[in-house]
Amino acid sequence: MASNETKLKTASVLAFERKLDPSDALFSAGKWDDRENYQQWSGVPIREKSVRGTISNRLKAKDQDPARLDAQIENPNLQTVDVATLPHEADTLAVHFTLRVLAGAGHPSACNESAYQEKLLETITEYVSTHGFGELAHRYAQNLANARFLWRNRIGAEAVEVVVSQVREGAAEQQWTFNALDYSLRTFEGDAKTQELGQAIESALSGNSYLLLDVVAFARVGAGQEVFPSQELILERSRGDKSKTLYSIGDAHIAAIHSQKLGNALRTVDTWYPSLDDGRDLGPIAVEPYGSVTTQGAAYRQPRDKMDFYNLLDNWLLKDKVPPIEQQHFVMATLIRGGVFGDAG
Template sequence: MSKNLEIPSVLACERKLDPSDAIFHAGHWNDREDASRWAPIPIRSKCLRGTISNRLKTKDQDPAKLDADIEKPNLQTVDVATLPTNADTLRVQFTLRVLAGAGTPSVCNKVEYQKKLVQTVQIYREKEGFTELAKRYAANLANGRFLWRNRIGAENVQVKVALLKDGEPEQSRFFDALSLDLRKLDSINDDAVQSLGTVIADGLTGNKRHVLLQVTAFARVGAGQEVFPSQELVLNNDKSKNKNKVKQGKTLYAVAGVAAIHSQKIGNALRTIDTWYEDADEWGPIAVEPYGAVTTRSMAHRQPKRKLDFYTLLDNWLLNGKEPSVEQQHYVMAVLIRGGVFGEAESKKTSDEASDDAS
């Protein structure tokens, strides 16, 4: 039957790790247990008169014109977020829903393919129970990877993960984030990490009907120090010919005026568990992506020519009966947990509609 399966033109899966935006507050390290002592961190603007620092084209340029370009001030407005001068600690808080049903398509136009996919995931779930993946997701919560740049240079970082029931913390776990290695996700023997991994695995397998975690991280970075919410992507649609207009150099993300990190960036940090690709010893864990893309390095670590990309592994598994190694099975399941649009779209309209359903 497998060889007669057709790849669906429309195939989409919903994400099963669903984080909220992460909101920034400021306070004192010793007030971590007193929620009333923490104030929202606003976004504010600075107008700067900087210098030109980017590489200029110098070949065949008029020296006088080149000198004028270099000497011209670089005027720009940038958004910033900082701790107050009377607060030394950043608090970052978000919630995370863990859902069952990984690998069950939300949209699929080939019934037999869907049956085979669901059956394959079921066999994996019965054999592995999502234990390895859940442990790695737990490790990325415990080590504070989701803090991104805010983790760097911090004196102390504590992460609190609470399992919520009826809106109240039922069980809380505390982690010293800086004591956990960001690169060694497969060798963490911390009992609290293992316990948190069990909770996440129960949510992914459906053993626990409702898993909602509240994650609170405290980073002691110093009074008045700059903190780093997400930066917005601003397309250059300004067609104004006013050369003297001060340009917006950096726009930061805020929720109701409070500095925050995009939920997508939180999700990227949590799924940075892929150490099963070639050259992983050199580069360390990367975010789970169909082609192993890392945009900050302009690299794709799972190019199709290496036969380790998601689509090659999935097609060999479902269509050709070639079961991947256990490590690559973990990777395929992690992509399904990530969710997305995986079909061969017949048209752009079809692809867009499927993408909306999978969001």
Template sequence: MATLKTASVLAFERKLDPSDALFFSVDWEDRSHSNKWQPVAVREKSVRGTISNRLKANEQDPAKLDAQIEKPNLQTVDVATLPPAADTLVARFTLRVLGGVGAPSACNNADYQEKLQQTVAGYVESNGFGVLAKRYAYNLANGRFLWRNRIGAESVEVEVRHLVDGKAQNTWTFNSLDLPLREFAYDTPAATGLDDLATVVESGLSGSAHALLEVTAFCRMGAGQEVFPSQELILDRERGSKSRTLYMVSDVAGMHSQKIGNALRTIDDWHPEAAELGPIAVEPYGSVTTQGKACRQPQQKQDFYNLLDGWVLKDKAPTLENQHYVMAVLIRGGVFGEKDS
């Protein structure tokens, strides 16, 4: 009998599929009246900066430094703000939760695919998707997807609607600031309704029901305050062009679906550095780009590939926590094939 090997072509589609989020403004007291929402526009602003970068040793001469400071650091940037008459940011997006977890969208090894799906079926039979679904639901409720907009806000309220035939079958409202980001505080009063929301997410992951959620976040920041849509990555920026370009959808400030997805899958607190960092986004190597580090090193056999290969190829099931992690990476999706040597 031939030794089972990882498929050289192996890909999975993501099962949490958020849309872009669009930004609107409204007064906090009128937040429930969508007819009063106004789109948040992006506009240009030109500013004159000063030199602030770290100087090299040969640049620290006082005369040279004075000469550098005399040169104006002119910049043109995009900016998005609430209007003077509105103190609340509204961010709205939809989220599809799809079934078929563990079924590759592409696989060129039928034996490997069969064994992989048997492994996933064993996990589902033993555990279901309840643990993962509850964590995804928690990251909807706590407003993590607001990123910088959540920091320093006076109030953050998240409303989640379960849509069936275009109509809300259930609606849950959460006071997000009472749900901490560094832990999953399921037992606090602010988490009321989380179990029901998690049940909808779980039904989508299991494929037992269609799951479409509409998520609306209200973030009270203050009238006229700056808000923070996604920033576009422009690699071939011309000299003298804008130094910051913000994302827009039909002239409305917005946030990339990828950034929302990253926030929703920030559920991995099973990695070796969880005590220091708390939950991180589910990634094959536990990448934390803001700190320039990988929390799941292959040398420690804690990365996705070592765990998956041990589970599927060698029948060595990882710890339950790492089983949750491996399934979360499959939900994330990606291309995981092994090149032929």
């Protein structure tokens, strides 16, 4: 085996498939007391709404003259946007998706350096035999239990319930029900039920069992209230286009959340990034090679700190500098996330 730094080099082609594979999540609406029959609930449609807004953006210095401002306000800010709301006879949103958990974490789907792949697999095997996937699997389980994947739909809900079913041959083999508001979004303490669900996820990641989870979350937000599916990214807009386009599925335009957004919520388990200089505690962030949080425009695993995925992986494989256990968890979580990590050419 080539383990010497002078003999071993990072593969220029190195890719990993994601091992947590969610579907898109569909929205439907009904009554809280009728949750058992949610499969008969009607989907939440996306519809257009035109509104007459006012000028509210920050003005340039030349536009702050009272006459100029009055002239601008005389011109209405007309917008057409997509919106999704519950019907007025329904007070509860149901969000339904499935999640496949796959084996082979850390095994590359493409690698053009056999010596590097041999060392990588040896390192992964040692990690699994020493630590296993228990810590990561339990954190993924808690992100199902706490309904983090609801994103904005979780905020202000009177009650949130998550039902997770282990599906085999089309039928629920085992089921867990969680009161999501009992589980923190900032810590990963969990309980006996999240530990049990975590063990099922760990077994699947380890390749010991097949796991398909059916997940449905119920959020009691109030009759007629607005709900929040994914927003589409429109790269090129022309004048008169809608200013907000929501994601929908099918001819009925049923509101939905992108699978990528669900995956981001499930992998929000990284509490091991370096402490911030200003002493803030962000809580967990999504597992990303550089600890990127796009909503804050910041990366919390800077290469200068040697705590990003690439520095940790290279030190571990090429220089035999074993990272602390928390950073080993981060590296493995990044490999479970999947991606293309080859050496820059």
